[in-house]
Amino acid sequence: GENVEQHPSTLSVQEGDSAVIKCTYSDSASNYFPWYKQELGKRPQLIIDIRSNVGEKKDQRIAVTLNKTAKHFSLHITETQPEDSAVYFCAGPNTGNQFYFGTGTSLTVIP
Amino acid sequence: DAGVIQSPRHEVTEMGQEVTLRCKPISGHNSLFWYRQTMMRGLELLIYFNNNVPIDDSGMPEDRFSAKMPNASFSTLKIQPSEPRDSAVYFCASSFGQRDNYGYTFGSGTRLTVV
Numbered sequence: 435g436e437n438v439e440q441h442p443s444t445l446s447v448q449e450g451d452s453a454v455i456k457c458t459y460s461d462s463a464s465n466y467f468p469w470y471k472q473e474l475g476k477r478p479q480l481i482i483d484i485r486s487n488v489g490e491k492k493d494q495r496i497a498v499t500l501n502k503t504a505k506h507f508s509l510h511i512t513e514t515q516p517e518d519s520a521v522y523f524c525a526g527p528n529t530g531n532q533f534y535f536g537t538g539t540s541l542t543v544i545p
Numbered sequence: 546d547a548g549v550i551q552s553p554r555h556e557v558t559e560m561g562q563e564v565t566l567r568c569k570p571i572s573g574h575n576s577l578f579w580y581r582q583t584m585m586r587g588l589e590l591l592i593y594f595n596n597n598v599p600i601d602d603s604g605m606p607e608d609r610f611s612a613k614m615p616n617a618s619f620s621t622l623k624i625q626p627s628e629p630r631d632s633a634v635y636f637c638a639s640s641f642g643q644r645d646n647y648g649y650t651f652g653s654g655t656r657l658t659v660v
Binding site for chain 1: 578580587588590593600601636648649650651652653654
């Protein structure tokens with residue numbers, strides 16, 4: 435997306451290790467930051483999101499952190515499992531109601 | 546709720562033919578989005594509607610592409626004439642609320658192949 439940069443583009447981790455994916459954005463007015471997971475051949479699905487009034491949100495093994503000063507937010511997956519292998523997308527809002535997606539991170543969890 | 550419903554799931558057509566993709570958003574959602582996904586370009590926003598009105602179509606590639614939303618429960622994306630470079634997965638998504646409020650729910654997508 436034009437206003438969202440995502441890194442890395444690929445990531446391989448051993449099962450049980452942690453994975454971190456980072457996105458930076460440019461729109462300082464942004465206050466909602468979602469993450470999507472897309473398994474091969476399937477639709478993107480919202481897995482976690484965060485609003486700007488908090489710095490961190492957790493849901494079991496996944497968490498998202500937000501640094502509004504630096505304009506970046508990160509997805510953290512702990513105790514990775516093979517079923518976590520997928521492409522992960524961050525998204526940033528534009529001036530309207532639409533989201534532009536990052537270029538995606540292909541995560542491979544090696545058993 | 547059955548979620549966002551797209552049809553067809555797969556479409557193979559010859560270059561020059563007209564293609565129509567269909568989408569039924571989640572009942573109560575007031576925003577609808579059409580995205581195109583390819584390996585080279587990722588997820589591209591084509592157009593979005595709010596309360597059935599097109600708000601931003603700047604992502605529509607060219608005049609061959611058009612989209613309509615005649616009512617709150619139905620939208621179409623039409624390509625006429627189709628070209629091989631239009632081959633991609635086309636996703637429809639819907640959401641409720643204004644900016645920064647809610648994430649999207651995607652449909653299963655239509656895999657379009659133009660030969």
